[in-house]
Amino acid sequence: IMPSQGHGLRGRLDAVCQEHALNVEIVAEIDGLALLMRAVRDGLGATLQPGAAISHLDNDALRVIGVHNPVLSRPNFLVSLSDDELTPAGLAARVVLTKVMRQLVDAGEWPGATLYAY
Structure with missing residues (x-):
C-alpha cells in the first residue's frame, strides 16, 4: 500500500525499485497517511514509510522493520x-523548528533522520 504516483515518496520508491530491478506489487494507492496506515492495520497490505511517519505509531499494533539494503533516503529541507x-515571528519559528529538529535527531526520536549543514 503506497501513495499515488504523484507523491514524492512513491517516486523515490519507484526509482529505487527500477535501479535495483525490484518488483513491488502495489495493491492500493492511498495518499492520506492516516487512511493508508489504517489499511495496513486492517491487514490489507504493508507499506514503506519514513521514520517520521511511523514514530508516533503504536508499535504493538504493527511490526516495523528498517530497510537497509537498498538504502532508501529522501532529503527534506527547512526553507x-x-x-x-x-x-520576527517567522525568524522565531525557524529558530524553534531548527532546535526541535536537532533535539529529535540527537535523542534518536526521529528514526532515520540525519542532519546536514547547508
Whole structure:
C-alpha cells in the first residue's frame, strides 16, 4: 500500500525499485497517511514509510522493520526567507523548528533522520 504516483515518496520508491530491478506489487494507492496506515492495520497490505511517519505509531499494533539494503533516503529541507526578509515571528519559528529538529535527531526520536549543514 503506497501513495499515488504523484507523491514524492512513491517516486523515490519507484526509482529505487527500477535501479535495483525490484518488483513491488502495489495493491492500493492511498495518499492520506492516516487512511493508508489504517489499511495496513486492517491487514490489507504493508507499506514503506519514513521514520517520521511511523514514530508516533503504536508499535504493538504493527511490526516495523528498517530497510537497509537498498538504502532508501529522501532529503527534506527547512526553507525560509533570508533573515532580513523574515518577520520576527517567522525568524522565531525557524529558530524553534531548527532546535526541535536537532533535539529529535540527537535523542534518536526521529528514526532515520540525519542532519546536514547547508
